[in-house]
């Protein structure tokens with residue numbers, strides 16, 4: 808069993824290395840873009856299912872609370888955390904409307920939408936992105952494998968080179984942390 812555990816860590820590290828090499832320029836570009844949106848008073852909306860729902864909540868909390876630095880709070884909302892809204896929307900409009908309706912409720916032109924789906928094919932995530940695009944939000948995807956339908960729909964796609972959900976999520980959360988770090992330390996720490 809020990810070799811399986813070691814192999815899983817090796818795999819995760821190697822996937823992260825490849826992902827970082829392939830996306831480094833885009834990571835910097837997106838950190839600058841999110842930092843600029845926050846500086847201009849816009850917000851970040853994040854959404855996904857299962858482990859990606861909690862990744863969305865985790866990264867939203869880094870913005871609203873703090874990542875490392877003492878600083879003003881930044882507006883960010885994870886769209887799978889309000890159990891009343893989730894059950895109402897799923898019950899009354901269907902699960903596929905879960906994110907689209909909340910994007911329409913909270914999203915305004917100039918905000919940033921981060922859609923997280925390891926398959927890139929979850930219908931509620933795709934509909935959330937459609938709603939975000941219709942409203943003029945900047946759209947970003949964190950996905951994996953082939954990128955699914957999601958990668959082709961957004962302006963900035965981050966596609967983790969793995970087909971394993973868990974390994975993809977492990978790169979996603981590192982990506983979220985690195986974006987927070989760049990935004991706090993390099994984008995918003997410097998004058999416009």
Ligand SMILES: O=C(CO)[C@@H](O)[C@H](O)[C@H](O)[C@H](O)COP(=O)(O)O
Nearest residue numbers: 856857858859924925926929972973
């Ligand atoms: O965390 C995990 C597996 O690691 C699961 O909860 C996983 O997120 C769920 O099966 C999701 O429903 C998968 O959706 P998606 O990533 O394909 O959009």
Ligand SMILES: [Zn+2]
Nearest residue numbers: 858972973976
């Ligand atoms: Zn998981």
